[in-house]
Amino acid sequence: MTTRLLMGNEAFAHAALEAGVRVVAGYPGTPSSEVVETVAKLHAAGSAKGVHVEWSTNEKAALELLAGASYAGARTLFTCKQMGLNVASDALLSLNYVGVEGGCVLFVADDPGPISSQTEQDTRRFADFAKVPVLDPANVEQGMDMMGEAFALSERYRTPVIVRSTTRVSHSSTFADVADETQAMQPAGFTKDDSRFVIFPARARRGHVEINERLAWISREASGDAGDWETPNGGRPGDLSRFNPVCQHGEDPKLGIVCGGVSTEYAREALAMLAQAGELPAYRFMQVGVPFPFPDQAADVFCEGLEQIFVCEELDCVIEDAFRRLMGDRAIEGKPVARVMGRKSGDAPSVGENTSDDLRARLARFLGVEDPAADGEGFDTASVAVPPRPPVLCAGCPHRGSFYAAKRALKKMKLRGVFHGDIGCYTLGNAKPLDAVDTCLCMGAGITMAQGMGVADPEAKHLAFVGDSTFFASGMTGVANAVYNQHDITICVLDNSTTAMTGGQPHPGTGAMLMGPQTESLTIEGVLGALGVESVQIANPHDLQESIDAITRAVSFEGPSAVIFRAPCVNLFRSAQKAHIDGETCTGCKRCITSIGCPAIGYNGKVAVIDPAQCNGCGLCTQVCPFDAITVGGAE
Amino acid sequence: MINVVLTGIGGQGTVLAAKILAQAAQNRGYHVRTAETIGMSQRGGSVVSHVRMGNGGERVASPLVSNGQADILIAFEPGEAARVLPLLKKDGVLVTASRVVQPVTASLSKTLYEATPVIEALQAREGKTVVVDEAPLLEEVGNPKALNIILLTVAMGCGVLGLTQDEFRQAVSECLKPRFVEMNLKAIDIVNERLGLV
Numbered sequence: 001m002t003t004r005l006l007m008g009n010e011a012f013a014h015a016a017l018e019a020g021v022r023v024v025a026g027y028p029g030t031p032s033s034e035v036v037e038t039v040a041k042l043h044a045a046g047s048a049k050g051v052h053v054e055w056s057t058n059e060k061a062a063l064e065l066l067a068g069a070s071y072a073g074a075r076t077l078f079t080c081k082q083m084g085l086n087v088a089s090d091a092l093l094s095l096n097y098v099g100v101e102g103g104c105v106l107f108v109a110d111d112p113g114p115i116s117s118q119t120e121q122d123t124r125r126f127a128d129f130a131k132v133p134v135l136d137p138a139n140v141e142q143g144m145d146m147m148g149e150a151f152a153l154s155e156r157y158r159t160p161v162i163v164r165s166t167t168r169v170s171h172s173s174t175f176a177d178v179a180d181e182t183q184a185m186q187p188a189g190f191t192k193d194d195s196r197f198v199i200f201p202a203r204a205r206r207g208h209v210e211i212n213e214r215l216a217w218i219s220r221e222a223s224g225d226a227g228d229w230e231t232p233n234g235g236r237p238g239d240l241s242r243f244n245p246v247c248q249h250g251e252d253p254k255l256g257i258v259c260g261g262v263s264t265e266y267a268r269e270a271l272a273m274l275a276q277a278g279e280l281p282a283y284r285f286m287q288v289g290v291p292f293p294f295p296d297q298a299a300d301v302f303c304e305g306l307e308q309i310f311v312c313e314e315l316d317c318v319i320e321d322a323f324r325r326l327m328g329d330r331a332i333e334g335k336p337v338a339r340v341m342g343r344k345s346g347d348a349p350s351v352g353e354n355t356s357d358d359l360r361a362r363l364a365r366f367l368g369v370e371d372p373a374a375d376g377e378g379f380d381t382a383s384v385a386v387p388p389r390p391p392v393l394c395a396g397c398p399h400r401g402s403f404y405a406a407k408r409a410l411k412k413m414k415l416r417g418v419f420h421g422d423i424g425c426y427t428l429g430n431a432k433p434l435d436a437v438d439t440c441l442c443m444g445a446g447i448t449m450a451q452g453m454g455v456a457d458p459e460a461k462h463l464a465f466v467g468d469s470t471f472f473a474s475g476m477t478g479v480a481n482a483v484y485n486q487h488d489i490t491i492c493v494l495d496n497s498t499t500a501m502t503g504g505q506p507h508p509g510t511g512a513m514l515m516g517p518q519t520e521s522l523t524i525e526g527v528l529g530a531l532g533v534e535s536v537q538i539a540n541p542h543d544l545q546e547s548i549d550a551i552t553r554a555v556s557f558e559g560p561s562a563v564i565f566r567a568p569c570v571n572l573f574r575s576a577q578k579a580h581i582d583g584e585t586c587t588g589c590k591r592c593i594t595s596i597g598c599p600a601i602g603y604n605g606k607v608a609v610i611d612p613a614q615c616n617g618c619g620l621c622t623q624v625c626p627f628d629a630i631t632v633g634g635a636e
Numbered sequence: 637m638i639n640v641v642l643t644g645i646g647g648q649g650t651v652l653a654a655k656i657l658a659q660a661a662q663n664r665g666y667h668v669r670t671a672e673t674i675g676m677s678q679r680g681g682s683v684v685s686h687v688r689m690g691n692g693g694e695r696v697a698s699p700l701v702s703n704g705q706a707d708i709l710i711a712f713e714p715g716e717a718a719r720v721l722p723l724l725k726k727d728g729v730l731v732t733a734s735r736v737v738q739p740v741t742a743s744l745s746k747t748l749y750e751a752t753p754v755i756e757a758l759q760a761r762e763g764k765t766v767v768v769d770e771a772p773l774l775e776e777v778g779n780p781k782a783l784n785i786i787l788l789t790v791a792m793g794c795g796v797l798g799l800t801q802d803e804f805r806q807a808v809s810e811c812l813k814p815r816f817v818e819m820n821l822k823a824i825d826i827v828n829e830r831l832g833l834v
Contacts, residue, residue, distance in 0.1 A: 005658050007672075030675035116675030139669075139699075172671040172699030173655075175662050262698075269698040356702045376704030376722035377730075377761055384757045386715040387742040387749050389645065391681035428679060433744060501676065593743045599680050602738035605748055611737070613780050 001177045008140045008170040009034035012107060012163070014178040015147035017048050020185030022074035022102070024053040025062035027473060028502035029081030030116040031167040032109035036079050037505070040514040042182075050184030053514050055505050058443075058473040059088040066104060067095050071197055073187035074102040075151050082110045082121040083442065087474070089130070092160065096132050097207030098199055099158035099232070102187055103151035106132075106162045109170045112314040112353045116167075118423070118442065120351060122315035123164040124260070124291040131211050133218050134162040134292050135243060138264035140174045142289065146243060153221075156231040156238060157214040166314065168262045168353070215293040222290035223297035243289030244298050250282025255367060256306040256338065258286045258323065260313040263354045267312045270360035277372035294322040296329075303330065303338055310366045311342030314354050320344050341366070393428045395600035396575070396616025398541040398567035399494050403429040403436035404596050404620070405539075405547030406463060406492065413552060416460045418453060420446035422475075424467040425501045426494050433597040437465070444474030451478070451487035461555050463490045469499035469507040471524060476531065482560040483532035490554045491533070491562040493524050494541075496569040504571055528562050535561035542567055544623040570616045577617030577632050579610050585629035592621045592630065637694065638798055639701040640687040640791075643720045644712025645737055646678035649784035652811065653710070654685035656788060660799045660807035661689035671699035680739075684720055691798055708796045710787050713737050714754045714767075721758075730765045731791045732758060733783060766790055773830060777823040785823045793833035801834060 006014065013035045016024070024039045026032070036055060042048035056062035059080045066076035080088065085108050092106070108126075111117040127134035135150055137143030143165060150161040195203070210232065217237065220227055224241025231237060259267045264287045274280055286302050288295070303309070303326065311320040320342035327337040341347035348354075348362060357373075364371035379386075393400050403419075403426075410417040421427050421437035422445065430437035439449055450462035466475045471493050482489055499505040506512035511521030528536050535557040539550035547565065554561040579600070586607040593601055593608060598621060600614035610630075622630045640657055642650040654670050661668045667690040673683040688696045701723055709724045711717030711732035724730060734751055742749035759765050773786050785808070791797060792804050799807075805824065809817050828834040 003662075005655060005662065005668075005670075115673075168671060168699060171674050172669055173658065174667075174669050174696075174699075175658075265697040265699070269702070272697070273702075356698050356700065360702075374702070374704035375726070376706075377724045377726055377728070377763070379718040379721045380757055380760075381718075384718070384753045385747070386718045386754060387739050387745065389680075389682045389716070389719075389739040389741070391646070391676045391679040392740050394679060425679065428676075431740070433740075501679075590743075593740075597740045597744065599738075599740050601743060603743050603748070614737075 002180055003175050003177050005173055006140070006176050006178070007034060007173045008143060008165060010038045011140050011144050011176050012147050012165070013038035013042070015144040016077045016105070017042065017051065017182040018179050019148045019151045020075050020183070021051060021077045021151070022184040022187060023066055023069040024051060024077045025056045025065050026079030027056060027059045027062055027084055028499050028505045029084050030502055031111055031170040032079050032081045032084070032107065033502045033505065035107055036514070043515055047181050049182065055507065055514060057508060059084040060091055063088040063091040063095070067091060067100070070100040070102040070104040072102070072190040075185055076102060076104050077107060078105070079107045081117065082108060082123055083117065083119060085123060085126055087443065092132065093130055094199055095160055096130060096211060097204050098197060099207065099210065100154060100160055101158070103154035104160045105147065105150045105154060106160060108162055108164045110164055110166045110315060112166055120315050122318060123162060124318045125316045127162050127164070127292045128318070131215060132160050132162055133215070133290070134164050136164050136261050136289055136291050137169055138259070138262060138287055138289065139169060140172060141176065142243070143169060144176060146289070149240065152238060153218070153240070155233055156235050157218060158232045159214055166261050219293035219296055222293065222295035225297055240290050241298065244287060244295050246284065246286045246298070246302055248282070248284045249280060252305060253282035253284045254305065254307040255281065255283040256286070256302065256309040257283055257363065258288060258309055258311045258319055260288050260291060260319050263312040263314055263359070266354050266356040266359050267363065269356040270363050273360055273372065274364055274367065274369055278369055280369060281367055283367065288319050291318050291322070296326065299323065299326055300330070306338040308339045308341065308366070310347065310363065311340065312348065312354060312359055313342065317342055317344040390431065391428060392431060392597070392599050393425065394570050395598050395614045396570040396618040397425070398496055398565065398569070398618070399426045399429055400434065400596055400598065401541035401544060401547060401618070401620045402492060402494055402565040403434045405541065405544055406551050407436055409548045409551035409555065410461065412548070413555065415555065418457070418460045418462050420450040420453070420462065420464045422446040422466045422470050424470055426465055426467055429465070431597065433594050443470055444478055447475050447478030447491055448481060450489040451482055451485070454487055454489055461490065463492055465492045465494060467500070468493060468495040468497065468509045468524060469505070472508045472522065476527060479528065479531045479533060479560070486559055488559055490551070491560065493562060493564045495524055495564050495566045498569045498572055500569045500571065504569065524564050533560050533562050537563045539563060539565055540567055541565040542618050542620060544620065575617040578612050578615045579617060579619065579621055579630055579632050581608050581610055582629045582631070583607050585627055587627055589626065592625055595624045596620055637696070638689045638691050639706045640708050640710065640797070641701050641706040641720060641723050642685040642687070642710045643716045644683060645716065646680050646683050648712045649781060650683055650685045650712060653784040653788050654687050656807045656811045657687045657797065659811050660803050663803060663807060666690050667694070667696050669696040669699040682716055682719060708791060708794065710791050712783055712787065714751055714758060715749070717758055718754055725763070727763045729763060729794045729796050730758060730761070731787055731794065732765070732767055733770045733787060734767050735770060764794065766794065773827055776826050776830070779819060782820065782823045785820045786827050789824045789827040789833070790831065793828070793831065
């Protein structure tokens with residue numbers, strides 16, 4: 001055992017390895033990516049023995065691969081972010097009916113805020129819809145415990161199990177004890193059994209009975225009901241009640257506080273601050289760490305004597321709804337009911353992250369005590385304005401040249417263009433001054449949306465910008481559709497040889513696997529050609545004229561066309577060269593700033609200046625300066 | 637509880653600085669939680685790291701520092717200091733770098749974004765404010781990436797982190813790749829000597 005500072009996602013990877021996980025697969029997405037990366041790192045270091053780990057082409061591919069491994073008895077771990085589960089949902093919703101053999105755990109990271117996502121989708125709600133149990137940790141340590149338990153639970157009931165984390169749990173760190181070496185459990189191998197593994201309507205009907213039966217059992221386990229039933233794998237029931245802990249302050253409380261996820265810790269923090277300021281009335285406190293199937297029995301006991309319940313949770317009002325339903329059940333049985341307050345009732349913010357500050361104010365009101373709000377320092381923004389600093393394409397990012405060239409080419413051709421974006425760093429092409437992303441929906445959607453808008457708005461040229469990893473993940477079907485249905489669009493593949501936004505993961509186009517040797521990479525031009533795209537241009541986005549010419553040729557082509565803009569991400573390859581602006585020649589026209597908006601170019605009130613600490617010497621600015629004031633030279 | 641907030645721009649090295657403080661606190665036997673900004677904001681956007689140490693033997697609950705609870709704010713850029721100032725206690729310590737980094741929004745704007753008015757506004761606060769002239773120190777250290785160690789060393793000199801110099805140096809040695817340790821320990825010496833901190 002070694003005690004190490006671990007980020008939540010790193011810790012969960014360790015916990016899965018210690019549980020003997022044999023196959024790990026996923027698709028990158030913030031805030032989930034570090035789980036697979038950590039397994040790969042430990043495998044490469046030789047400490048995670050016997051594990052297979054991979055980035056799959058997309059989430060659906062990953063989960064189906066793991067279903068196969070699980071049928072053969074292997075413990076398997078799937079990882080994705082909340083929207084990734086939508087991609088894998090086709091597999092999950094059938095897999096649940098078939099059931100699993102080896103423990104099958106889905107680690108899904110939600111993103112309240114949202115901070116790095118398109119939506120505030122709640123995986124607890126998804127679990128309810130999919131009829132799959134979900135565990136929801138309040139902190140890193142509990143998440144490690146849940147990860148280990150999830151494999152056992154999955155095998156006891158032959159069900160997939162979701163461990164859902166959120167950004168603040170996944171990306172917070174603490175010190176934890178982890179094994180120095182782990183060994184994957186050896187699976188027994190596949191045993192043919194058509195009554196289980198081949199899904200037909202009759203199998204599905206039986207499967208639905210099995211699902212309902214096991215969810216009722218798991219709800220009892222979550223309540224700590226040590227009944228005596230034989231679980232589907234022939235074992236004994238377990239006890240999940242430690243994930244739904246209850247504690248009490250004072251005698252005969254009338255007030256209850258119920259929390260889910262990281263809000264549990266925010267509420268504990270808030271209550272500690274309130275307790276420091278003065279005496280608190282009696283209250284009962286519960287964390288619901290198994291939101292589905294809901295621990296009905298434990299929650300019913302928790303409610304005894306309570307008149308009001310305040311629910312602290314993020315995203316959807318999942319726990320609040322469960323308590324409201326429970327109150328309905330209690331009313332029917334003639335038991336006293338409590339008023340349930342939370343996001344739905346308007347007593348808590350309906351969207352966005354919770355904070356200890358906000359919960360302290362709300363809990364003070366709920367408990368009827370004074371809020372000892374601690375005002376922090378303020379900054380007089382009236383006298384000194386600090387400019388906003390949103391994320392931007394890095395200095396030297398090849399996407400900047402691609403977008404700028406496309407805009408220039410269409411302007412020159414006097415054509416109106418609609419630029420359909422996609423999910424990745426290049427969504428940042430939306431920011432001013434590039435202003436080059438007009439739509440963005442979900443992974444791979446740019447290519448297909450361009451086709452639909454082309455039908456509805458044929459006067460414009462429709463260009464779809466997609467990254468290399470996104471192209472393989474979910475772009476290819478859209479390309480096939482464009483060729484099949486003859487849509488006149490131009491697909492711009494921004495090939496920077498990595499999955500950049502999520503931290504630089506390899507993908508099929510790089511040929512680098514997480515384990516084993518470099519393989520033959522899939523080429524984007526090969527795929528486009530095979531799918532029947534006749535006009536495929538390749539351009540270096542750092543060469544402005546070459547890129548403008550490539551776009552011009554592709555847009556002029558009737559029918560689906562493509563341009564592959566190829567240059568590595570600056571985080572993979574940094575040039576030692578830097579751009580220099582000759583202060584004598586520069587007229588201060590700001591063209592370099594207003595055209596391409598590179599963060600390495602600033603303005604000192606007279607002339608433009610390069611920040612050498614940021615410049616990566618891509619040279620795009622030298623091609624937009626009308627006075628040839630910018631040159632690229634060797635390192636300083 | 638000792639609450640530390642570090643802020644800067646994605647890529648400036650706040651994450652490693654937070655890790656060093658966490659390691660030092662752990663070596664003391666404190667319960668520690670940290671939180672980071674990871675994802676889209678890392679692409680040149682504002683980033684904030686939180687480090688919370690249970691120096692009274694207490695367990696840390698939330699990984700995030702609440703408003704007005706930070707004992708010290710370490711800023712890698714003065715404008716970023718201004719942005720997260722509400723997290724700092726009124727009598728808390730502010731350590732900030734003095735060079736502004738122009739965001740694209742500022743270069744595009746008609747109004748210039750300059751260091752002096754921001755720093756003057758920061759210095760007007762009642763609590764202790766240390767403005768670090770990092771340029772000559774970076775030059776002497778000879779590594780533009782050493783801003784995090786320079787600022788941490790100044791923060792150490794303010795005495796609110798509750799760590800000894802030896803503990804700080806030990807944590808630096810544990811958190812950095814071996815080939816960078818010597819350079820960073822030397823950077824600590826240079827900063828202490830030039831600013832007369834130790």
